[in-house]
Amino acid sequence: MIEKTSRLEQAAIVGLSYDILVQIIDSLVVNDAVHFLSTCSSLHTIMKDEWFWKHLCSHHGVPDATAFGVHSFRALFTTLLYPYSPLLGLWAGDHPFTGNILEFRVVPRFGKQPGGIVGEMWRFRVLELESGDEPEAPETPEFVPLVWIGFSQQDLVRGRTDAATALSAQLFCCVDATRKHAMELKVLPETALGTILHTRHGQFMHPDFPDPELSAWLDTCRALPRVTDTSLKSAHYPPLSPLRSRPRVFELFPVPTDCWKPRAIALTCERGCIKASQPFLGFKNDAPFPPRYYPLRHCVPRGISPSSDSWSPASLCGLWLGSYSSHGTECVFVGWDETRRSLRAVKITGDENVPRGVVSWEARAPPADFASLDANEQQSCSRVLGGDVHRCLLFRGAGTMSSRGFLPSGRYFPSMVLAISSIDEMNVVWLDTGAEWGSSFVRCKGCRRDP
Numbered sequence: 001m002i003e004k005t006s007r008l009e010q011a012a013i014v015g016l017s018y019d020i021l022v023q024i025i026d027s028l029v030v031n032d033a034v035h036f037l038s039t040c041s042s043l044h045t046i047m048k049d050e051w052f053w054k055h056l057c058s059h060h061g062v063p064d065a066t067a068f069g070v071h072s073f074r075a076l077f078t079t080l081l082y083p084y085s086p087l088l089g090l091w092a093g094d095h096p097f098t099g100n101i102l103e104f105r106v107v108p109r110f111g112k113q114p115g116g117i118v119g120e121m122w123r124f125r126v127l128e129l130e131s132g133d134e135p136e137a138p139e140t141p142e143f144v145p146l147v148w149i150g151f152s153q154q155d156l157v158r159g160r161t162d163a164a165t166a167l168s169a170q171l172f173c174c175v176d177a178t179r180k181h182a183m184e185l186k187v188l189p190e191t192a193l194g195t196i197l198h199t200r201h202g203q204f205m206h207p208d209f210p211d212p213e214l215s216a217w218l219d220t221c222r223a224l225p226r227v228t229d230t231s232l233k234s235a236h237y238p239p240l241s242p243l244r245s246r247p248r249v250f251e252l253f254p255v256p257t258d259c260w261k262p263r264a265i266a267l268t269c270e271r272g273c274i275k276a277s278q279p280f281l282g283f284k285n286d287a288p289f290p291p292r293y294y295p296l297r298h299c300v301p302r303g304i305s306p307s308s309d310s311w312s313p314a315s316l317c318g319l320w321l322g323s324y325s326s327h328g329t330e331c332v333f334v335g336w337d338e339t340r341r342s343l344r345a346v347k348i349t350g351d352e353n354v355p356r357g358v359v360s361w362e363a364r365a366p367p368a369d370f371a372s373l374d375a376n377e378q379q380s381c382s383r384v385l386g387g388d389v390h391r392c393l394l395f396r397g398a399g400t401m402s403s404r405g406f407l408p409s410g411r412y413f414p415s416m417v418l419a420i421s422s423i424d425e426m427n428v429v430w431l432d433t434g435a436e437w438g439s440s441f442v443r444c445k446g447c448r449r450d451p
C-alpha cells in the first residue's frame with residue numbers, strides 16, 4: 001500500500017514536466033509555492049534555480065534585478081519583495097476627521113536611488129477660499145513621497161548586495177529628499193481604542209474607523225507586511241494629561257471602545273517629518289501614538305454604461321473623488337448594500353464638519369424618473385445639472401452634513417438626488433439646504449502611474 005502511494009505521488013508530482021510544474025507554481029501564492037517545493041529534494045532543487053526567483057519577481061513587474069542594486073533575483077525577492085510587497089496598493093489612515101491615503105508601488109528608479117518600493121501620500125489641494133476658489137470638479141491629488149524601501153547606496157558601494165547574509169532592505173523617510181534618514185514601519189495588533197472629542201459642550205465619541213457596519217472599503221484579503229509585529233498596547237502609552245474643564249479649542253483623546261479594529265500598519269521617522277506632513281486639522285490631537293493605516297480596497301469594475309441593460313447600481317462600487325465645496329476634493333468608497341437596496345458612499349478622507357468613516361450619502365434603488373420628482377426637486381436638479389438631467393439615471397436619497405466638529409446637535413441629513421451621467425461620472429444634488437448646489441464625483445481609477 002505504501003509502495004502504491006509513493007508511486008502515485010511520484011507519478012502525480014515529481015514526474016511532471018518542468019512546464020507543468022511552472023503552471024502549478026504560478027497558480028500558488030508565494031508561501032504555498034515555497035512550501036510545495038520544500039516537500040521533497042527533487043522539487044527543492046528548483047528553488048536553487050535563479051529562474052524560479054525571477055518568476056516570482058515578475059509577478060511584481062520586476063524584469064531586471066540590477067536596477068534595484070542587486071545581482072540576483074533571489075536576493076531581491078527574499079529581502080525586499082517577500083517582506084514588503086504586501087504594502088503594494090492603497091492604505092486608509094484613521095487620522096481623526098481628515099483621514100489620509102497612502103499608496104505603495106514598485107518603482108524602477110527613485111531620484112538618485114536605485115529601484116525599490118515607494119510609499120506616497122495623496123495630498124489634496126487646500127482651497128484659497130478668500131479668492132472664491134471652489135472648483136466644481138474634483139481634483140486629482142498630489143503624490144508626496146514619504147517612504148522609500150530598497151538597498152542603500154552604502155551597501156551597493158561596498159558590494160555587499162549579493163551576500164544574502166549581509167543584505168537587508170532599508171527603510172528611509174524621504175519627506176525631505178536632501179536629508180534622507182531612517183524611518184520605522186510597524187505592524188500593530190488589533191485594538192479597541194477609539195477617539196473622543198472633548199469640547200466645552202461635553203464629550204462626544206468620534207466615529208470609529210473602520211466601523212464594522214461601514215467597512216466595505218476595508219480589504220480583508222490583503223496581507224500585512226512580513227515584519228515583526230509590535231506588542232504596542234494601550235497600557236504602554238504615556239499617561240494622558242488631565243482634561244481641561246472648558247477647553248478653548250476642541251481636543252481629541254484616545255479612549256477604550258467596544259469596537260475592535262483589525263491589525264494595521266504605522267509609519268514614524270526619527271525627525272518627525274512624517275507626522276508633520278499629515279493633513280492639517282484645526283483641533284488639538286493629543287493621541288500619543290501614530291495613526292493606523294488599513295488596507296483600502298481598490299477595484300475598478302468593468303465599465304458599463306448607465307444606458308445599458310446590463311448596468312446595475314453595483315456597477316458604481318469602488319473609490320470615487322468628489323468635490324465638497326469649500327473642503328475641496330475628498331475620497332469616498334461607494335458600496336452596494338443588497339439588504340438595504342441602497343448605494344452608500346463612506347468617506348475615506350473627510351473634513352472638520354463631516355469626518356472620515358461617515359456615510360456621506362445614501363441613495364435608494366430603484367431609480368426615479370425625472371417626472372416622478374416633485375416640482376422643487378425638478379427645479380433643483382435642472383439648475384444644478386442643466387439639460388443633462390434628462391440623460392441621467394436618478395436615485396433619491398439622503399446625505400450627511402454638519403457644523404464644525406460633527407457634534408450630535410450640529411448634524412443634519414438633507415434629502416439629495418444622485419444623478420448618474422456616465423460610466424465614471426455622477427453628481428449629488430443637495431436639497432433642503434437653502435440653496436441648490438451639487439457635488440460632482442469621478443471614478444478614481446487610481447493607482448499612480450509615472451508620467
Ligand SMILES: [Zn+2]
Pocket residue numbers: 173174175176181183269270271272273274
Ligand atoms: Zn522624516
